[in-house]
Amino acid sequence: SSELTQDPAVSVALGQTVRITCQGDSLRSYYASWYQQKPGQAPVLVMYGKNNRPSGIPDRFSGSSSGNTASLTITGAQAEDEADYYCNSRDSSGSHLGEFGGGTKLTVL
Amino acid sequence: EVQLVESGGGLVKPGGSLRLSCAASGFTFSSYSMNWVRQAPGKGLEWVSSISSSSSYIHYADSVKGRFTISRDNAKNSLYLQMNSLRAEDTAVYYCARECTDYDILTGYSRWWFDPWGQGTLVTVSS
Numbered sequence: 001s002s003e004l005t006q007d008p009a010v011s012v013a014l015g016q017t018v019r020i021t022c023q024g025d026s027l028r029s030y031y032a033s034w035y036q037q038k039p040g041q042a043p044v045l046v047m048y049g050k051n052n053r054p055s056g057i058p059d060r061f062s063g064s065s066s067g068n069t070a071s072l073t074i075t076g077a078q079a080e081d082e083a084d085y086y087c088n089s090r091d092s093s094g095s096h097l098g099e100f101g102g103g104t105k106l107t108v109l
Numbered sequence: 110e111v112q113l114v115e116s117g118g119g120l121v122k123p124g125g126s127l128r129l130s131c132a133a134s135g136f137t138f139s140s141y142s143m144n145w146v147r148q149a150p151g152k153g154l155e156w157v158s159s160i161s162s163s164s165s166y167i168h169y170a171d172s173v174k175g176r177f178t179i180s181r182d183n184a185k186n187s188l189y190l191q192m193n194s195l196r197a198e199d200t201a202v203y204y205c206a207r208e209c210t211d212y213d214i215l216t217g218y219s220r221w222w223f224d225p226w227g228q229g230t231l232v233t234v235s236s
Contacts, residue, residue, distance in 0.1 A: 013165065031213075033222035042204055042229055043146075048222035050213065065218075068171070086154050090221045096168045096213065098156030098221075 004087055005031075011107040012077045020072045020104045022087030029092035032070035033060035034063065037084045037103075045074075047072055076107075082108045111135040111225055113205050114122075116228030125195050125234070131188040133225055139183035142208040144223060145190050147201035147232075155201075158190065159208060166231030173199075195234045202229040 004024040012018035024058035031050055032067050045054050047063040060078070064071045070089075074081055087101040115131040131143070145157040158169045158179040167179055176193040183190060188205050206223035 007163070014232070020162075028220055030219050035219075035223070037154075042224070042226045045222060045224040048209075048224075049220040050216065051114075054224060056111075084153075086152075088156075088223065090219070096166070097170060098146075098159065098168075100146075100154040100156060103153040 003091070003099050004089060006085075006087060006101035006104045008102065009105045009107070011109055013109050014079060015076055017073065017075045018077055018106065020074075020085050022070045022101045023068055024074075024089060024099070024101075025068055026089040026092040026099065027065065027068050027070050030089040031065055032063075032087040033088050034070075034072045035086045035088065036081075037086065038082075043086065054101070076105075077108050079108050082106055097107065111207070113207065113225060113227035115203065115205055115227040115230040118203065119230045120233045120235065121195055122236050123196060123234055126191070126193045127195065127232060129190040129192065129203055129205075129230060129232070131190075133186045133188065133207070136207070137184040138181075139163075142180040142210070143181060143188045144206045144208050145179060145188075146204045146206055146223070147196070147199075148204070148227075149231075152201075157203070160188070192232070195232075197234050200232060200234045202231050204229045 034047040036046045037043040051063045091097045114132045130189045142161045144159045158178045176194045180189045210221045
């Protein structure tokens with residue numbers, strides 16, 4: 001089972017702001033990275049580090065972190081943002097094992 | 110263009126073996142650690158294994174330790190996953206992903222992320 005905890009589902013009205021959270025002990029040592037996955041497609045990196053967006057990711061995506069919780073915020077959600085979102089980190093106990101959250105299905109209403 | 114292309118998936122019987130490959134292009138493959146991540150049908154992502162740039166450091170998820178072997182050939186820009194003693198629960202799409210990591214000295218936090226990912230290859234374990 002995941003050591004990173006995400007809400008299974010979140011919904012947001014078109015154009016509104018939504019926050020997707022991820023909790024886990026490893027997040028006290030590692031910034032979470034975030035991946036967007038649409039049906040039938042491979043995951044795509046949308047956020048990493050403290051608040052770093054890869055090239056091509058809209059600036060409505062932002063990231064933050066506090067204690068054992070990381071957040072991905074979408075300000076002004078668009079229909080194309082409807083997808084599954086996964087957080088990812090590395091076990092901080094020294095095992096160097098990777099871990100993913102269970103995923104959050106975002107619905108844009 | 111940075112690209113990863115997996116191959117080698119297919120249908121295999123329980124207890125059987127399969128070898129996945131991941132061909133990398135568009136970047137200096139030998140400078141990056143690489144990872145395998147899988148996704149069972151209708152399920153979330155599961156980290157499987159990682160290998161450092163020179164193959165010095167290798168790690169496995171507990172679910173595959175002792176059955177799977179990750180390797181790489183930097184001369185061929187290729188990553189591999191040898192899967193033995195396959196079980197029904199190994200049925201999944203397997204993705205390879207380039208690992209990026211650094212350390213933020215200002216905050217004391219490490220950054221660790223995967224970019225890009227390949228398109229995935231489906232492994233089905235069934236009799």
